[in-house]
Amino acid sequence: MTLMVLGVLAGRTQTTEKTSGFYDIKVSYIYSLKGESGKYLWQNKIAIPYGVGLSCSYQFNKNLFSEIGFAFKIEKKKHEYIDGTPPIIPDPGPIYYYIDLYHTYTNRYIDLPIQLHYNFISCKSVNLLAVAGFKGTLFLYHDYWNTYFDGSIRNEYGSDLHVAYCLGLIEKFSISNKLGVFASQNIGSYFYNIKSSYKYKWASSSYNKIFELKIGLNYKIN
Secondary structure, three states: OHHHHHHHHHHHHHHHHOOOEEEEEEEEEEEEEEEOOOOEOOEOOOEOOEEEEEEEEEEOOOOEEEEEEEEEEEEEEEEEEOOOOOOOOOOOOOOOOOOOEEEEEEEEEEEEEEEEEEEEEEEOOEEEEEEEEEEEEEEEEEEEEOOOOOOOOEEEEEEEEEEEEEEEEEEEEEOOOOEEEEEEEEEEEEEEEEEEOOOOHHHHOOOOEEEEEEEEEEEEOO
């Protein structure tokens, strides 16, 4: 009898002690909006990068977690001006073209987020977590005009490295003891530019604000 009681107590102790360590791995699909207050490129538009992410979290105690991750997003767009009329009339006056104009760009984003998560609601198979953290974004762009407004061909490649702060929520739903699904929403802003190779200043500020949605699977490893 004594041995049975000691065994139960030892089991409880082990269970209690196992509240820290690597907790879970998340695989996600990312859908984000980016824009500048006022203008995106030369128009009032919002761009929509999309991609995939992978992250791993570490548990400090019952409610506090940290997470580090990696994400890759891409955005492609083509603007066509079929009648050969440019969208902007440059000074000193209009320039007339005899070919159709088009502008294509491909933007790629590599994100490295570091976050803290706090589990403030836990109910059976549902958990809600508050999120706060930072992320670095390496922005790689290719900008091509078949004919620019001054008659030249523009074919630009470059990169930009920014740091942002992010706040958000995560909703987690358990399917089994190990497997679950989650959704998250993040807002934030880029506030520090580490490196830029932009030739044109109007392009370097083409994204400042962040609104990001994620859905995916999480697998518990703890």
